[in-house]
Amino acid sequence: MKLLLTGARVIDPSQSIDSRLDIFLEDGKIAKVGTNLSKSTKTKDSEKITKIMDLSGMIIVPGLIDMHTHLREPGFEYKETIASGAAAAVAGGFTSIACMPNTDPVNDNRSITEFIRRKASDAAMANVYPVGAISKNSDGSQLTEFWDMKEAGIVALSDDGRPVMNSALMRRAMEYAHSLKLPVISHCEDISLSAYGLMNEGYYSTILGMKGIPSIAEEAMVARDILIAEFTKTSVHIAHVSTGGSVRLIHNAKKRGLNVTAETAPHYFTLTDEALQSYDTSYKVNPPLRSKQDVAAIKEGLADGTIDVIACDHAPHGRTDKEVEFEYATNGISGLETSLALSLTLIGNKILKWPELITRMSLNPARILNIPKGTLQEGADADITVIDPELKWTVDARTFRSRGKNTPFNKYQLQGKAVMTIVGGEIKYDGR
Amino acid sequence: MKFDRKDILGIQDLSVDEIHLILETAESFLEISTRPIKKVPTLRGKTIINLFYEASTRTRTSFEIAGKRLSADTINISSSTSSVVKGETLIDTARNLEAMNPDIIVIRHSVAGAPHLLAALVKQSIINAGDGAHEHPTQALLDMMTMKEHKGKIAGLKVAIIGDIEHSRVARSNIYGLSKMGAHVALAGPATMLPRDIEQMGVNVFTKVEDAISDADVVMMLRIQLEREKQNIFPSLREYSQHYCLNRKNIQLAKKDVIVMHPGPINRGVEISPDIADDPSFSVILDQVNKGVAVRMALLYLLTGGSE
Numbered sequence: 001m002k003l004l005l006t007g008a009r010v011i012d013p014s015q016s017i018d019s020r021l022d023i024f025l026e027d028g029k030i031a032k033v034g035t036n037l038s039k040s041t042k043t044k045d046s047e048k049i050t051k052i053m054d055l056s057g058m059i060i061v062p063g064l065i066d067m068h069t070h071l072r073e074p075g076f077e078y079k080e081t082i083a084s085g086a087a088a089a090v091a092g093g094f095t096s097i098a099c100m101p102n103t104d105p106v107n108d109n110r111s112i113t114e115f116i117r118r119k120a121s122d123a124a125m126a127n128v129y130p131v132g133a134i135s136k137n138s139d140g141s142q143l144t145e146f147w148d149m150k151e152a153g154i155v156a157l158s159d160d161g162r163p164v165m166n167s168a169l170m171r172r173a174m175e176y177a178h179s180l181k182l183p184v185i186s187h188c189e190d191i192s193l194s195a196y197g198l199m200n201e202g203y204y205s206t207i208l209g210m211k212g213i214p215s216i217a218e219e220a221m222v223a224r225d226i227l228i229a230e231f232t233k234t235s236v237h238i239a240h241v242s243t244g245g246s247v248r249l250i251h252n253a254k255k256r257g258l259n260v261t262a263e264t265a266p267h268y269f270t271l272t273d274e275a276l277q278s279y280d281t282s283y284k285v286n287p288p289l290r291s292k293q294d295v296a297a298i299k300e301g302l303a304d305g306t307i308d309v310i311a312c313d314h315a316p317h318g319r320t321d322k323e324v325e326f327e328y329a330t331n332g333i334s335g336l337e338t339s340l341a342l343s344l345t346l347i348g349n350k351i352l353k354w355p356e357l358i359t360r361m362s363l364n365p366a367r368i369l370n371i372p373k374g375t376l377q378e379g380a381d382a383d384i385t386v387i388d389p390e391l392k393w394t395v396d397a398r399t400f401r402s403r404g405k406n407t408p409f410n411k412y413q414l415q416g417k418a419v420m421t422i423v424g425g426e427i428k429y430d431g432r
Numbered sequence: 433m434k435f436d437r438k439d440i441l442g443i444q445d446l447s448v449d450e451i452h453l454i455l456e457t458a459e460s461f462l463e464i465s466t467r468p469i470k471k472v473p474t475l476r477g478k479t480i481i482n483l484f485y486e487a488s489t490r491t492r493t494s495f496e497i498a499g500k501r502l503s504a505d506t507i508n509i510s511s512s513t514s515s516v517v518k519g520e521t522l523i524d525t526a527r528n529l530e531a532m533n534p535d536i537i538v539i540r541h542s543v544a545g546a547p548h549l550l551a552a553l554v555k556q557s558i559i560n561a562g563d564g565a566h567e568h569p570t571q572a573l574l575d576m577m578t579m580k581e582h583k584g585k586i587a588g589l590k591v592a593i594i595g596d597i598e599h600s601r602v603a604r605s606n607i608y609g610l611s612k613m614g615a616h617v618a619l620a621g622p623a624t625m626l627p628r629d630i631e632q633m634g635v636n637v638f639t640k641v642e643d644a645i646s647d648a649d650v651v652m653m654l655r656i657q658l659e660r661e662k663q664n665i666f667p668s669l670r671e672y673s674q675h676y677c678l679n680r681k682n683i684q685l686a687k688k689d690v691i692v693m694h695p696g697p698i699n700r701g702v703e704i705s706p707d708i709a710d711d712p713s714f715s716v717i718l719d720q721v722n723k724g725v726a727v728r729m730a731l732l733y734l735l736t737g738g739s740e
Contacts, residue, residue, distance in 0.1 A: 203629035209544040209566030209601060212628065279545030323523055325543040
């Protein structure tokens with residue numbers, strides 16, 4: 001299939017492009033980026049062009065990448081399947097996603113990795129990159145076969161959902177993974193500090209009478225992982241940064257030239273723990289929603305580049321997981337279909353410029369995961385997201401492609417939306 | 433004043449006028465419990481369900497007696513004897529109870545916010561009889577009623593609340609109520625039992641019991657749950673009682689006419705010495721229990737449209 005996209009503003013941070021250009025897609029690749037391509041391609045090759053699309057008023061960016069999702073299959077198909085998650089991804093504008101290994105069984109060996117890739121290939125929606133577990137069954141005691149899983153297709157390692165509490169194991173994991181050029185994604189949580197916690201520890205946990213999760217539960221582990229990365233001359237990627245203290249630690253590590261990267265999720269720069277006063281379980285997430293000061297620090301970290309990536313930590317759940325007492329509810333937000341619009345508020349609020357936002361939602365995750373994505377260079381895979389920056393829409397969880405309708409953003413009025421998602425040259429989502 | 437609230441979920445939600453109305457209504461009900469025939473027909477034909485997911489003697493009995501003295505039909509459900517043991521969720525239990533058309537559901541639950549979940553779900557009035565470490569509104573109301581009777585007022589009183597503030601729903605409800613009514617609240621407990629940012633609730637916070645008791649009109653001692661020792665919240669009951677127990681000596685720091693309160697059940701010799709607990713010149717502990725019935729009668733009456 002050949003596609004000629006015309007009339008849109010093209011933003012590609014990998015080539016410092018931000019101008020009105022045409023893009024010609026051929027055989028699943030980006031064949032040409034330039035001006036007036038309709039003339040040249042028409043005269044030379046007109047019969048081969050199957051479709052010309054006028055995308056005036058739209059913004060074309062390299063396909064968005066969410067490097068932190070939970071697809072729940074195998075094991076929790078009632079929450080999400082690889083197919084439903086990959087469909088939710090393209091509906092949210094994501095052409096590639098990485099999925100965390102905390103399924104049942106855990107993705108801690110080649111056969112599960114292969115299963116995930118086969119299911120993703122059958123679904124044929126977004127590209128799905130499996131993340132392998134650091135430890136067998138993610139129980140923190142014994143390393144998995146990183147090399148074997150890498151050959152099977154994992155792009156990173158993480159015990160996400162749980163921290164690696166054993167510092168010696170984390171050190172070995174980072175050393176071994178580094179030699180294989182696999183990033184280690186760290187879920188930073190000292191569970192001796194966070195145990196039984198339900199929300200951020202502070203004024204609101206105090207008045208609500210709920211056990212708090214102190215910010216130091218995250219920060220102590222961020223500090224530890226930075227120290228291990230420095231000592232072993234390796235790297236670490238900090239998942240779902242939620243506190244101002246973590247931002248400060250990562251900022252200082254980067255200033256000292258250490259190989260530390262970090263991500264945050266839209267809810268950590270959009271919501272505070274004040275929202276928990278409703279006892280609405282859709283706000284229950286781990287790490288928890290933090291204070292106003294933390295939210296301000298997260299935004300600052302995004303603005304100054306301390307936080308490299310926005311990843312939504314897509315955590316779909318079924319109704320039975322959330323329609324219970326707050327303490328019994330599971331953690332997580334189904335985020336893929338609201339992530340872009342929530343992130344676009346950062347542009348409206350003058351925290352990020354367009355190319356900076358796209359860097360954090362496409363180029364940087366591609367670089368961290370070492371995947372050949374996040375660019376519109378000629379010859380690259382034709383993974384493209386078309387965004388209508390003006391479109392005003394209301395979140396309606398019932399219409400989510402994701403099986404997880406658990407979102408605190410239901411009924412939110414948002415502006416800007418992915419209206420078309422092209423993966424490998426094929427239109428996988430068209431919401432125009 | 434018309435009382436048009438559907439539920440009583442916490443003192444945080446109540447206005448000063450509403451608290452006054454509840455206390456005045458309760459005062460008018462006190463006398464019923466002193467009659468030879470302790471029953472009035474006010475709530476005849478009304479059904480009240482006491483849904484208790486957590487052990488309770490005082491509160492459950494108090495609600496049951498309150499309902500019965502107003503001639504309501506009261507039904508008690510406790511989690512060990514209900515379909516909870518069969519795995520039914522709170523939401524399903526609530527919908528089933530709702531289908532039987534009671535007028536009021538009183539709920540106690542170990543999880544903070546459980547009554548709020550219920551209130552949003554069913555059309556019946558919900559009374560929170562204690563949710564986790566969050567609120568225990570009827571306890572705070574009966575405490576304020578007791579203070580008002582013994583001191584003639586609430587505004588301007590200095591009230592010291594001593595003990596495990598972090599895990600206490602009684603403390604939170606009293607802080608809200610007393611602050612709204614113009615009293616000054618001082619808290620004291622080991623630093624490990626003082627929750628983060630508690631001073632933002634508008635209270636003075638101390639780690640020495642003497643500092644909080646000093647010049648107090650009311651001293652309220654909280655129950656120390658014995659299992660906290662294992663969680664390293666404090667080193668030992670021995671050390672706790674040496675420094676935080678209310679006794680003949682430290683009570684001298686309070687005003688001469690101080691009253692001593694405790695929501696019960698008390699640990700004699702841990703947070704309060706037996707001779708203080710039993711001394712009628714200080715202790716109003718059993719009077720609190722007596723007021724509890726009147727306060728609960730008042731709420732049942734007001735929620736079923738009694739003020740109209």
